[in-house]
Amino acid sequence: MSTSIDKLIETTQALLWERGYVGTSPRAIQDRAGIGQGSMYHHFRSKAALAQAAEERSAAELIEEVRQLLDGPGSPLDRVLAYLRRERDILKGCRIGRLAADPEVVADDALRKPLEDTFAWVTERLAALLRDAQTDSRLPVGCDPQDLAATVLAVRQGGYVLARAANSTTPYERAVEGLIVLLTNNVAANR
Template sequence: MGAKDQLIEAASQLLWERGYVGTSPAAVLERSGVGQGSLYHHFAGKSDLAIAAMEHNAESLVATAEAQFSGPGTAVERISRWLLREREVLRGCPIGSMAQDADVVAAPELRAPVERTLAWLQGRVTQLLEEGEAAGELAGGIKPAELAAALVAVLQGSYVLARAADSPDPFHRAIAGIMALLAAATAER
């Protein structure tokens, strides 16, 4: 891994752990083991590096989700696999947690990867639900875009509940609840 990739990887982990304010260039340099000259050779400053790190986290989230979404099974089975996959619950979502960072939300260039990734996720789940609706998997009257928004909101919110409780239990209860709603939407067809 080259210096640029080491810096991005270190920054992506630190942003996930500490947020934007808590991720200093010095901490990135220490974690990456790369010299200061490399940081400013590859990036104009902290925000430029943070954007690259958030894009890195976004690409990872999309790839992981897409692996479940494009796998075998019905649309509902693929969504279920995504909801039930193993996660580092107490760390939160590496993208969703950035939406709770006041400095990220206040800066359009920092917020853009977060906004784009969450919009992609909601859109992709909507596509799958539309596919499930067309295949007769879902009950009539289900609105795929609204159900997708609820699924993504519950997933993101369940990270917050788990972190606040310092326990994965609230996360798992919330996911079990959304799975029950999804099952009800399929059972009523």
């Protein structure tokens, strides 16, 4: 059974993903959650405090999903490729990445921190796998794993933006497949 706090956070998570921070009003949260204003402000002092709690939960959920994938079976490079191919609702975008385009989120250190921390965690985890892929001779030693990890993340996040702008999954799919070709051609060239 979900508590009123859980309902508020879950509702805010969904609304932030759908509408962003600016487009998510306290009234919309209360109406969708079926919780009154008094109860909302009893648990959270402001919209920003509730949004931060929702962002932190979304970040933790996303990190756990990515952790399971990156710690899964296969070689380090295979796990990076699995991350790139991960099933998702492309046109909806990344529930964390979408908030980075919101000016009020970016301007507020507390609201920006869950985004920054999530992207840093994913980048570090990818860099570790790419470093291991170099050790396994699956990637050339001359590639900087940190730079390559940032590229992997940028292709995914940028692909979402391009797909949403075109209202088509094709730009995302092409960007991801292009990076996969580059990574796997490095494998073939390195052998």
